[in-house]
Amino acid sequence: MTKCRECGYSDWTEKVLEEFQTDVFGIPANICHTVVEKTCSHCGIKKYTLPRDGKVEAALAMARVLIPIKLSGREIRFLRNTVGMSGKTFATQIAGNDPATLSRWENDGQGVGGYADMVIRQKIAALLHDRAPAIPYDPKVFVGMEIIDGISPPTIALEPVRLKLAGDSPVSQEWEAHKIAA
Numbered sequence: 001m002t003k004c005r006e007c008g009y010s011d012w013t014e015k016v017l018e019e020f021q022t023d024v025f026g027i028p029a030n031i032c033h034t035v036v037e038k039t040c041s042h043c044g045i046k047k048y049t050l051p052r053d054g055k056v057e058a059a060l061a062m063a064r065v066l067i068p069i070k071l072s073g074r075e076i077r078f079l080r081n082t083v084g085m086s087g088k089t090f091a092t093q094i095a096g097n098d099p100a101t102l103s104r105w106e107n108d109g110q111g112v113g114g115y116a117d118m119v120i121r122q123k124i125a126a127l128l129h130d131r132a133p134a135i136p137y138d139p140k141v142f143v144g145m146e147i148i149d150g151i152s153p154p155t156i157a158l159e160p161v162r163l164k165l166a167g168d169s170p171v172s173q174e175w176e177a178h179k180i181a182a
């Protein structure tokens with residue numbers, strides 16, 4: 001067991017939290033029934049262990065592009081990081097524009113246009129849905145989707161779920177998403 005950085009003892013109590021609110025993945029999320037809270041029995045300091053296998057980010061990204069509220073600059077940066085692209089690659093392959101424009105979006109110097117917003121959603125969903133198999137996805141959902149501007153998106157709550165995918169694949173842990181009113 002690791003030693004406490006504060007007091008040097010190594011006597012922790014552990015519990016799995018029902019909910020854990022965090023921005024650490026890039027957009028607001030509420031991770032349910034997963035995050036382990038360790039409390040030092042000696043000095044009371046707390047440590048949290050978050051899942052960092054990339055599936056959380058993929059599920060958050062999928063859930064977000066399916067919510068018909070205009071994407072912010074910060075959210076676009078989160079989507080770009082989740083697909084692991086440089087600004088230049090994302091601008092040309094996903095957003096269909098130039099890196100300078102993408103940079104203005106990401107820094108909220110310029111709002112994202114409605115057409116670009118929709119193209120980004122469609123391409124991100126096409127790239128990521130395999131990595132978030134517990135999020136229901138049908139490409140047709142984007143047809144005629146009305147994007148709402150001027151309101152904040154809800155917090156996305158992620159719930160772990162064990163899923164048997166097609167064929168001989170073993171059961172894996174995936175994420176379901178729920179919206180929580182902002």
Ligand SMILES: [Zn+2]
Pocket residue numbers: 004005006007008009040041042043044045
């Ligand atoms: Zn301690």
